[in-house]
Amino acid sequence: xxxxxxxxxVILNWNGKKYLEQFLPPLLKTSYAGMELIIADNGSTDDSxxxxxxxxxxxxxIRFNENHGFAGGYNRxxxxxxxxxxxxxxxxxxxxxxxxxPMIEMLEKEPSIAACQPKLLTWHQKNLFEYAxxxxxxxxxxxxxxxxxxxxxxxxxxxxxxxQPGPLFWASGACLFIRARVFHEVNGFDEYFFAHQEEIDxxxxxxxxxxxxxxxxxxxxxxxxGGTLPKGNTLKTFLNFRNNRIMLSKNLPFSKKLWVxxxxxxxxxxxxxxxxxxxxxxxxxxxxxxHLAFIRWWLFHQKKSVFPVKRNGTLQGVFKGxxxxxxxARKKKTFSEIVGKSN
Numbered sequence: 001x002x003x004x005x006x007x008x009x010v011i012l013n014w015n016g017k018k019y020l021e022q023f024l025p026p027l028l029k030t031s032y033a034g035m036e037l038i039i040a041d042n043g044s045t046d047d048s049x050x051x052x053x054x055x056x057x058x059x060x061x062i063r064f065n066e067n068h069g070f071a072g073g074y075n076r077x078x079x080x081x082x083x084x085x086x087x088x089x090x091x092x093x094x095x096x097x098x099x100x101x102p103m104i105e106m107l108e109k110e111p112s113i114a115a116c117q118p119k120l121l122t123w124h125q126k127n128l129f130e131y132a133x134x135x136x137x138x139x140x141x142x143x144x145x146x147x148x149x150x151x152x153x154x155x156x157x158x159x160x161x162x163x164q165p166g167p168l169f170w171a172s173g174a175c176l177f178i179r180a181r182v183f184h185e186v187n188g189f190d191e192y193f194f195a196h197q198e199e200i201d202x203x204x205x206x207x208x209x210x211x212x213x214x215x216x217x218x219x220x221x222x223x224x225x226g227g228t229l230p231k232g233n234t235l236k237t238f239l240n241f242r243n244n245r246i247m248l249s250k251n252l253p254f255s256k257k258l259w260v261x262x263x264x265x266x267x268x269x270x271x272x273x274x275x276x277x278x279x280x281x282x283x284x285x286x287x288x289x290x291h292l293a294f295i296r297w298w299l300f301h302q303k304k305s306v307f308p309v310k311r312n313g314t315l316q317g318v319f320k321g322x323x324x325x326x327x328x329a330r331k332k333k334t335f336s337e338i339v340g341k342s343n
Contacts, residue, residue, distance in 0.1 A: 166215055
């Protein structure tokens with residue numbers, strides 16, 4: 001390509017100096033000529049800024065005085081960046097050689113695809129799919145997200161079973177490749193989410209606007225995961241349950257919303273009581289607080305959220321069933337067992 005499309009790789013950093021030290025050197029060796037690397041600092045209180053200014057003065061740095069969360073931080077950063085494509089990359093991701101070109105090639109060849117993700121594998125055990133997105137995100141009829149290669153806490157070994165690119169419901173925010181014009185067309189992330197499931201909500205709105213989300217397994221990256229809020233953190237539980245409820249309320253058609261949202265309340269109650277009976281009172285309280293927070297949002301704060309700009313798109317990557325029933329009751333462990341090998 002004589003004039004390659006510009007791809008802005010944007011890392012949203014919050015107290016992540018140790019990851020910048022580790023993962024910036026290989027990232028700077030990316031061969032794609034049209035890449036610009038940008039660090040957006042989300043009000044870090046460690047010495048990330050000093051480290052960057054001392055060792056990487058050539059990297060463009062956008063600074064915020066406070067932590068706006070994943071959603072707000074990226075919105076504020078991307079409004080300041082001109083590019084054909086945005087690549088939202090977590091600071092705890094290790095890239096591989098040639099990671100960027102396959103995603104650019106995919107979107108250049110197919111204008112209907114607005115966003116895609118690489119294959120995400122676990123950095124600590126590089127033969128396993130990673131929690132944050134595996135080989136691409138799906139969702140079930142009740143709003144439970146899952147991924148190719150990861151069903152709840154079961155992680156499949158990568159044996160090439162998901163090496164075929166294909167449609168998704170959502171692409172992981174750990175490494176999200178997206179057309180800049182589409183990001184702005186749908187008004188970016190919903191900042192009310194702060195963090196967690198904001199990329200699922202974004203991809204849902206992108207699909208409703210008539211665009212597609214795809215997997216690009218020819219690109220591979222390794223994700224550490226849990227660097228900001230580790231697994232089991234009650235704030236993470238709260239945000240996941242609250243944001244999922246808000247997402248369903250915003251994006252489902254009215255006819256489905258009438259039954260899906262109440263059913264999810266019942267299913268969440270079962271999960272909360274199971275946690276309490278197993279001795280995890282924090283998990284129980286986090287879900288209770290999430291339900292109350294959703295009611296507050298519904299009554300008082302809907303105007304603060306970002307709603308779909310259109311509703312005429314066809315959704316792909318939806319499993320017409322209950323992933324929890326398939327996994328916990330029917331003991332199905334893998335994506336292929338539940339959804340089918342053809343997908």
